[in-house]
Every structure is written in C-alpha cells, then in structure tokens.
Amino acid sequence: MVSLWVYLVLAAALFSIGAFGVLARRNAIAILMGVELMLNAVNINLVAFWRFVRPDGGSENMFGQVFTVFVFVVAAAEVAVGLAIIISVYRSKRSVIAEEVDLLKW
Amino acid sequence: MSEFDTLASYLSVAPEIGLTILLLIVLAFSVARREVERAAVPYIAGFGMIALAALPLIFAPGDANSTIPEGLYWGGMIRYDVLAQVFRVMILLAGGITALMASGVRGVGRRGEFYIVIIVATLGMSLMSASADLVMVFVALETTSIPLYILAAFKRDDTRSAESGIKYFLFGSFASAIMLYGLSLLYGFTGQTNIYQLAAFMGSDAFANNLVPVLASMVLVVVGFGFKVSAVPFHFWTPDVYEGAPTPVTGYVSVASKAASFALLVRFFVAVYPETLALSGESLQNFWIQLMAVFAVLSMTLGNVLALSQKNIKRLLAYSSIAQAGYTLIGVAAIQSQELSIASVGFYMFMYTFTNLAAFTVVILFSEATGSETIADLAGLNRRSPWLALAMTIALLSLAGIPPTAGFFGKFFVFNAAVRSGLTWLAVVGVLNAIVALYYYLVVIKVMYVDRSEDEDKPIPVGRQYVWVLWATSLIVIVLGTVGAQTVYDWAARGAMGLFT
Numbered sequence: 001m002v003s004l005w006v007y008l009v010l011a012a013a014l015f016s017i018g019a020f021g022v023l024a025r026r027n028a029i030a031i032l033m034g035v036e037l038m039l040n041a042v043n044i045n046l047v048a049f050w051r052f053v054r055p056d057g058g059s060e061n062m063f064g065q066v067f068t069v070f071v072f073v074v075a076a077a078e079v080a081v082g083l084a085i086i087i088s089v090y091r092s093k094r095s096v097i098a099e100e101v102d103l104l105k106w
Numbered sequence: 107m108s109e110f111d112t113l114a115s116y117l118s119v120a121p122e123i124g125l126t127i128l129l130l131i132v133l134a135f136s137v138a139r140r141e142v143e144r145a146a147v148p149y150i151a152g153f154g155m156i157a158l159a160a161l162p163l164i165f166a167p168g169d170a171n172s173t174i175p176e177g178l179y180w181g182g183m184i185r186y187d188v189l190a191q192v193f194r195v196m197i198l199l200a201g202g203i204t205a206l207m208a209s210g211v212r213g214v215g216r217r218g219e220f221y222i223v224i225i226v227a228t229l230g231m232s233l234m235s236a237s238a239d240l241v242m243v244f245v246a247l248e249t250t251s252i253p254l255y256i257l258a259a260f261k262r263d264d265t266r267s268a269e270s271g272i273k274y275f276l277f278g279s280f281a282s283a284i285m286l287y288g289l290s291l292l293y294g295f296t297g298q299t300n301i302y303q304l305a306a307f308m309g310s311d312a313f314a315n316n317l318v319p320v321l322a323s324m325v326l327v328v329v330g331f332g333f334k335v336s337a338v339p340f341h342f343w344t345p346d347v348y349e350g351a352p353t354p355v356t357g358y359v360s361v362a363s364k365a366a367s368f369a370l371l372v373r374f375f376v377a378v379y380p381e382t383l384a385l386s387g388e389s390l391q392n393f394w395i396q397l398m399a400v401f402a403v404l405s406m407t408l409g410n411v412l413a414l415s416q417k418n419i420k421r422l423l424a425y426s427s428i429a430q431a432g433y434t435l436i437g438v439a440a441i442q443s444q445e446l447s448i449a450s451v452g453f454y455m456f457m458y459t460f461t462n463l464a465a466f467t468v469v470i471l472f473s474e475a476t477g478s479e480t481i482a483d484l485a486g487l488n489r490r491s492p493w494l495a496l497a498m499t500i501a502l503l504s505l506a507g508i509p510p511t512a513g514f515f516g517k518f519f520v521f522n523a524a525v526r527s528g529l530t531w532l533a534v535v536g537v538l539n540a541i542v543a544l545y546y547y548l549v550v551i552k553v554m555y556v557d558r559s560e561d562e563d564k565p566i567p568v569g570r571q572y573v574w575v576l577w578a579t580s581l582i583v584i585v586l587g588t589v590g591a592q593t594v595y596d597w598a599a600r601g602a603m604g605l606f607t
Contacts, residue, residue: 008294015287018283019280019284022276022280028272028276031276031280032276032279034280035276035279035280035283038280038283038284038286038287039283039286041287042283042286042287042289042290045287045290045291045294046290046293046294048294049290049293049294049297053294053295053296053297061297063241063293063297063298063299064293064297066241067240067241067244067290067293067299070241070244070245071244071286074244074245074248074252077248077252078248078252078279081252081255081256081275082255082275082276082279084256085255085256085259085268085271085272085275086272088259088262088268088271089268089269089271089272091262092263092265092268093265093268098276101269101272101273
C-alpha cells in the first residue's frame, strides 16, 4: 500500500506548480488554471488525510470527503464567475494579458 | 451538539434565513412588469436588511437556560455567541445602508440583480462571523468573495470596473487557495474539522512537537486573512479595486468584508492557536502575536505614507482603509489582554463601518453630481452644500481619531489593549501614525472649507434616501464618540468573554 507521504508530496508539488503558474504566467486564463491546480492539490491532501488519519478509527467520520465536495462546488462557482469577468475585460480591452490591464495605478 | 435542538438551531441562523427570504422577494420585484415595483427594489433590499439587523438582537444568545444558549449548532458548523451577534448587527446594517447608497448611482442603482448579489454577499459575511468549522469557514469566505468579485466588475461598459473586478478576482482566488491549503493541513493534523477541537488534539501527546508543520499551516492561513482585511503585505489589490469598483461597492468592501474577516480572524486564531497550546516548548500564540504586530506596523505606516500623495478621493480612502486595518490589527496583537483586545477590535470595526459608509456616501453624491473623484474638485463644497461638507468632516475626523467622534474611542480602546498586554511600543507606533494620518484627512477638510471654486453656486443634489443615510451614519458616529461608546464597548466585551470559555 502506498504510504501517506507519497500523496502529500504529490499534493505539495501540484500546489507549487499551481502557485508558480499564478506568479509566472501573464495570461489571465493561465493564472486561473494555476489557481485550479492549487485547489486540486488541496483536494488530494484532504482525501489522503481522510484515508490515513481518522482519530476515532470509525468509518462514519466523513469530514475529509465532505470538505472535498465543498471545494469542488466552490471551485466551479469561482471559475464560472472568473471566466465571466475575464470575458468582460476581453470585450473592452481585446486582451487577457494581465500586464496590459493597467489603467489603475498609483 | 449531541441532541438537535430544532428551534434553537433555526434561530441561530435567523438572519441568514431572513436574508434568503429577502433575496427571493427582491428577485420577484426586480422582474416585475410595472416600473413602480422595480423602482422599489433598492428600498426593499435596504430597509429589509436594516430590519433584519434586529433579528440577532431579538434572538440574543444567552446562558444554558435561555431559548438559544451560546454554543455550537448545526453539527458544529455555527457557533452562536455574543461576538457573532455584534458582528452580524453591523454587517446587516452595512448591507442595508449600501443598498440605499447604491439606489441613485448611474449604471447600478436601477439594476435589481445588483441588490440580489449584495444580499448574497451579506449572507456570506453573516455566516463568516459565526462559522466554527473549517468547511464552514471556507464556504462562508467564498460565499462572500465570489459575489464581491461580481460587484466589483458590475459596470460592464466601464473599463475601470472590469479591471477592478479581474484584479480582485485573481488576487482573491490565489489568496483563498493558499489559505485553503493551510486549512487542509489543519484537518490532516487532527482528522477534525471543528475549530474548537483542533487545539485539543494538536496539544495531545499523539501529536507532540510537530512545531514546523503547524507553523506552516498558520502562515498559509494568515495569507488568506491578510488578503481579506487588506493588511500589508497582502494589500496590492486594495487601491486598484477600490478606485475602479462602483463607489457603493467600494464602501461595502471596505467595511462589511473587513469587519466579517476580523470577526473570523479573532475567532479562528483564539480557537485554533490558543495560549495553552505549546509545541516544542514554544507557545504558538507568541508566533501569531508577532505576525500581527508586524502586519499592524507595516499596514499603518505604508497605508498612511502612501495616502499622503493621493489625488483621487477613493484611492485616498483605500490607503486610509489599509491603515485602519493596521490599527485594528494592534487590537488583535494585544490578545494577551484577553477580552480587552477582542472588545477593542469589535468596537473599532463597529465605529469604522459607519464612519466609512458616511464618507463614501458623500463621495457617491459628489461624483454623481460632478462626475469627478478628484480631491481638488471638492473645493468649495462647504459653500455648495454645507451639510454634505459637515457630514464628510465628521467622517474624516472620526477616521483620524479626533473627539467627539467615534474614531477617538476606537483608537483609545485599541491602544489601551496594547499597553495592557505589554505592547507599549506598538501603541506608540500607532499614535505616531495617527498624527501622520491627521495631515491628509485635514487636507481634504481644508479643500472643502477654504479653497474656492467656480461652481460654488451649484449645490449638490441630495436624494431623500441619502439624507436619511447621512443623518443616521453621522449621528451614530457622534453618539459612539460620546455617550454610546461605553454601551457598545461593553457589548463587544461580553462577546469577547465568550471566546475564552
């Protein structure tokens, strides 16, 4: 059986790749994809923890699974709103490159 | 939690149920065929939310014998206590005032969906102030954030609004993903999601001395909270979003979202990383006290210094709100003075809510009449509309912390808590910053009263609902700064006591 740390390393790697994507990519849609990778890393974390760490040992403790489902739902809502906002920016600026959205500056 | 008390459970989320019903009513009215009914939408939403603010007061949390005893409800998702009550009242009032403020704004005022989204955001904030479970914390945070992204980008034909929305969204979703990773680690350490059970497990022998992972989770969670309260170094989004978003939304984000985040922040840190929890001989509370103190100093200093050079009034208020978050963080850092600390945070947010809403109402009226948000254009406001200038003056003096306005007591309580917990240096930094801040607030007052302009014979038109809002917020600011301060502070202090039991 695969041990817990393998899943945790996978999740941490996925999270880091996502964070790198957010910080390094210039396209707003690619940034959004980075955020999605980070959320999926969290899901791997939660499910792995649920499988391995159950203090009462009972199978009725479903916290990790429930948490994961909520993360799915919220991530879907976030993407729906995010893409809508990106489209509205594209309509006015003909671009989704984050650096070109620079009207507001101090 | 063992037995499900149906009545108490429903009453503990009475404001949320009320908001859901209000949302459906507003939805029905906003698609009505007759113009009169559609025009009533802002008033239904506004007065509806103000009326709902009475619910937490009517169904007040009490001791074990009362109808709704303080404690956990809905399987531990909600903790209903006086602190939740305090913050729910201010959030609902802020939501109602925002709806009234928006009613005369071009591009958003006549759009029914605007009020629906505001009600959803208020619902999320109301849940945030009472959430007691990692799942609930995350869901409530996102129920707040996602509608706020929509609101910031609401003016679709305005490039600046769209830009404000995309910046808020990208920064916000990044911060909440980082925070969520921290929450998943906390779940992994303990196998529990209720924030009141995490500390007990992390302190047990089975988990002994895993200091580094716990600190990692704390830092990740702090990023999320830092973003929501716009504390330096997580403040980058604040000025741009505040300037570009429709002004009622700016006012709303600056008060309600910040207040709800502070409610959640104090509850979360006091419960998850309490004073009693020490790993490898290190008290975890000391770590986050230091974090909060550093954030407080950075936020106050950077916010105030950058505000000095602003030309746009919304941007000035954005930097001022970063500085105000810094003052409130002093109250959080002073946690060793126990309920003094939490009570000062509660009072500060209470007075800041009404102060900032008053300031933004004046900004809305001015920019709707003249199309300008530049500070220099406020010249001669006293001769154009003396009452408007007076309301703005009261708000700015309160933000600066001058008696007899509420801001004075806000700062007084926060600094008092800092001194009592042995953080005198932090209080000194706060006072020095208040002096710097006084300069840029007084400059705006000087422009309004001393500078002359050519338009002095043109008064600013003020709608009836704006007259109500300005009277109400200004009176509350004055009352909180004189006779009402003690009452509200005691109320917040009772709420604080509930956190430490």
